[in-house]
Amino acid sequence: MWRSVASNALTFLVVLVFLFGGVLIWAQNEYSAEGPLDAPICLQVNRGSNFTRVSEDLEGQGAISSGTIFRLGADYADKTSDLKAGSYLVPERASMSEITEIVTRGGASTCGTEVVYRIGVTRAEVQVRELDPSVGRYEEVLEFDPGAEEIPAAYEDFKSAVGTRFRIALAEGVTSWQVVEELKQVDVLEGEVAELPAEGSLAPDSYEVVVGDDRAGLIERMQNAQEVILAEAWANRAEGLPYATPEEALTMASIVEKETGGAEERPLVASVFVNRLERGMRLQTDPTVIYGITQGEGPLGRGLRQSELRRETPYNTYVIAGLPPTPIANPGRASIEAALNPAESDYIYFVAKTLDPADGHNFAETLDAHNRNVAAYRRLEAEQANQ
Structure with a gap:
């Protein structure tokens, strides 16, 4: 009897083991x-x-x-x-x-809320975006001026939410003064920037930060990035360029940056200024004159006066020969590469095609052709004024 019970128990146990194994599998x-x-x-x-x-x-x-x-x-x-x-x-x-x-696995959040502090040439803004998982794309849910007296209450909720990511987006062509001033408005950062960074030394890009990051440390990241970009472009530069140092190339890149926002035009614009330097002509570019007036502390906000175009300053390229003493903004990678690998052309003049900067420029090899292009542009200005 006991043998039968033991046998049945063993059988039951085997069945349980098999069942458990099956459930486990x-x-x-x-x-x-x-x-x-x-x-x-x-x-x-x-x-x-x-x-x-x-x-x-x-x-x-x-x-x-x-x-x-x-x-x-x-x-x-x-x-x-x-x-x-x-x-x-x-x-x-x-x-x-x-x-x-x-x-x-850790690391950065892969969806949810993203707060982007955009530092632009003419304005700064804060954008709050959320990822729409169905399309894998961020959608803007809030936008405001960081310098406004009243900050939207919803911003604090987004900022304190778990998994919120923060980025500083630096536009090409901003000045170092603008960057430092706007970073003061970024309330997730801490610390002071003791010294204004050298003009041109900050790489326009998007930088991810976390709450409590140091402003001076972020500036150092921007400077290190620009050093790498400039060194790489200088090492791969075209032969025979009229620059004695990488710093002179950076100055040229900043002028190219301020003269055109079109990526495809930058090598051509750079070729115009290189051709002028090689022929001993003055650069005659308005952005350098403007920088001499503002020192990079925001847009001029008006047109240049004739007296300002005639006044001799280190940045008035209508009066001085060669390059100004420093860059006039922080150029992006594309402008640095254009300055060090300009297009091959005989152009020495250019003027905007239309009143919309996005439409680019007309280039010319001779003064007569340039004057015709300027006359066409003036007609467009007159037509708009009469509308």
């Missing part, structure tokens, strides 16, 4: 299998959260088939203590295993 397959999501979602993991809350959120959004299997799988993979707060893009059909990896 099924659960492992479920954990690694393609998930039920039909479209990407943005999953927010709050500080102090745990896998139970995350699994409930994922189940509620239809991203996983079983919260229990998700939690057990994460525990089996020894990931439960690695959960990171943030906002994460969960792609469609993501498996539970892939989602576990997404929320535990």
